Amino acid sequence: MYNCDVKRMEDKITTFSKFGDAGHGGITRYSLSPEAIQARNEFVKRMEAIGATIETDDLANVYATIAGSDQKAKRIVMASHVDSVKNGGNYDGILGVMGGMEVLETIVAENIPHKHPMTAMIWTNEEGSLYPPAMMCSGVVCNDFLPEAIGKKFKLENMLKSKSVIDRTTTFGEALDASGFKGDKKNRLSADQYKAMFEIHIEQGPILEDAGNDVGVVTCVLGMFNYRIRFYGQADHAGTTPMHKRQDALFAAAQALVYLHAEIDKLGRPELVYTTGEILCHPNVHTVIPDLIDFSIDVRHEDPKVLEQVLAIVKSLETKEWAKCKCDIELAWARDTVYFDKELIAITKEAAEENGVKHQFINSGAGHDAQFASYMIPTTMIFVVSKDGHSHCEPEFSTPEQCTAGATVMLNAVLKVDAK
Ligand SMILES: [Zn+2]
Known part of the structure; x- marks a missing residue:
């Protein structure tokens, strides 16, 4: 020694x-x-x-x-x-x-x-x-x-x-x-x-x-995947569009993000980590209702079965309606453990x-x-x-x-x- x-x-x-x-x-x-x-x-x-x-x-x-x-x-x-x-x-x-x-x-x-x-x-x-x-x-x-x-x-x-x-x-x-x-x-x-x-x-x-x-x-x-999650709304004037007529992509994305956290936490895996670290908002102008939100979700765990469970939750976003906005998801990057x-x-x-x-x-x-x-x-x-x-x-x-x-x-x- x-x-x-x-x-x-x-x-x-x-x-x-x-x-x-x-x-x-x-x-x-x-x-x-x-x-x-x-x-x-x-x-x-x-x-x-x-x-x-x-x-x-x-x-x-x-x-x-x-x-x-x-x-x-x-x-x-x-x-x-x-x-x-x-x-x-x-x-x-x-x-x-x-x-x-x-x-x-x-x-x-x-x-x-x-x-x-x-x-x-x-x-x-x-x-x-x-x-x-x-x-x-x-x-x-x-x-x-x-x-x-x-x-x-x-x-x-x-x-x-x-x-x-x-x-x-x-x-x-x-x-x-x-x-x-x-x-x-x-x-x-x-x-x-x-x-x-x-x-x-x-x-x-x-x-x-x-x-x-x-x-x-x-x-x-750790193995990981990174998905892009997108919400498509309708851009309209922030001062003239009544609230009940809006398709606000940012409001939809905010609800979806809360849903993701709640559902992923239900898996009860303390060693699982996931992060939304990047978000793009279009047109990103304070007088315009956002018509596009694109955010990332990065998920990491050693066990591929756990990653699959999380992926099923991420995929379920596409099957729901979010504040009258459509959602789609796209794989950006993944690697095995x-x-x-x-x-x-x-x-x-x-x-x-x-x-x-x-x-x-x-x-x-x-x-x-x-x-x-x-x-x-x-x-x-x-x-x-x-x-x-x-x-x-x-x-x-x-x-x-x-x-x-x-x-x-x-x-x-x-x-x-x-x-x-
Ligand atoms: Zn280093």
Whole structure:
């Protein structure tokens, strides 16, 4: 059993928090922005200092590798992202990169014998905050292994054309060319050259903290569906149309939303989550009765049978009349539950137990690069407790001790995989 170093981890947390510091405790660090390049340069500097070899692939994913005793053995990789959402925190993504660095630094500092080359990796553009979609580069790198519908969404030629949501001109391809980190396609993470992938990530929810645990052994990424629900009314003058003559699409949608919540809650599944996060109103003018409402519903659960029950409720909207308005629904996106590698999960749990780290099994409601990687090579994730469950916001926090506990679990799990 080996331990990672709290002081060294704390130093990394402090340093990386400066790149994109927004001035009130968090960062804005879009992928391939000057701030993200600073973070990448720091990663390279620190990894070169321990003798790691740096490679980049055609998507500017960065790989820092230390040799093992058998140079022909496949690599074991630890990867996450350095980019953030707008006004994000100091832990989402970067913790997994710092965790990989910390594992390599510990192996080198303590001269820990190992057979396989070990790689710490940065995935480019996980958040997709500036160049959508999220998980872009793992979607491209693992493309041949993904289910067809998902693979289609992440074709390289389309990703390169993705435009900045800010200037609406610069493409992701142009940002790649300008980054100084674009390398060779042959360096991509691959099934031939890599034995396993680990990703440390903050939990981004309250479950570990509520249970008094520091680390989560992640079993799966929840299956989900996202439907668009539309209501069609009649646009008329807000001042001249009597209430009983109206076909108000927004009033219809409001009633339908309350109905959805009531019916879904009747299923009695506390672990089921569903969200209406987006709503479009036409014409969205205060003097006009709305004639079109289009809203999203995002539903997540591990068990496909539960998702089917919710889908039946969503579909029942179409069979009813809502304030004299018609309703139709359309599938926008769905994915099955992605289970991580059983052996890696067992090894990770064993490592947590042996090192006395308080832990539990947990699933991931959020998407991560590891879920795409898992279609290609054995992969798993380790969650670190998030204070008050906050994430994708500036109050994101985990203590240096908790972050280091996550790295220690990964270090010992990686060494167990190395010994196999
Ligand atoms: Zn993340």
